[in-house]
Amino acid sequence: MSENQDKKRKKKVISIDEKYEAIQRLDAGESAVKIAEDLGVGRSTVGDWKKNRDEIERWCSVHAGSSGSKPVKKRKTMxxxxxxxxxxxxFxxxxxxxxxxVPISGPILK
Known part of the structure; x- marks a missing residue:
């Protein structure tokens, strides 16, 4: 095996907002390889986002009203x-x- 194949890429968690932007970049004609390099993920990961685009787009449109708020922008999962x-x-x-x-503590949420 070559030296590159021996090294595993460190797991990187990408926000849903970034995934949506990556899909838009794909639509604009940018290559999945370039997007993967920019985000530090594998090309197949970008392909998975493209495959799940309907779900990602639906989630983003439902939460668009609060898209300016930080908790929604940074959210990683759906x-x-x-x-x-x-x-x-x-939420x-x-x-x-x-x-x-307004400060919100765990007991208040419970």
Whole structure:
């Protein structure tokens, strides 16, 4: 094996916002290899984002209203909770309170 094949790339977690931007770059004609290099991920990872584009785009459009808020922009996963409606309402409440600089602790969330 060559020296490059022996080294594993360190796992890098990309935000959903960055994944969406990568898909837009693909649509603009940029190569998956270039995007992968820029983001420090594998080419197949970029291909997975393209394959899951509908889900990523749907998630971004649902959360577009709060896209200016930091918690949504930095979010890494699209995992659903067992109680989707309650979880979504709590998240919206949390974002609104944080935008008003209201300190929120774990016990308050509970």
């Amino acid at each position: 995992k659903k909770s067992e109680y989707d409606r309650v979880s979504e309402a709590l 919206i409440w949390f974002v609104e309170k944080r935008e008003r600089d």
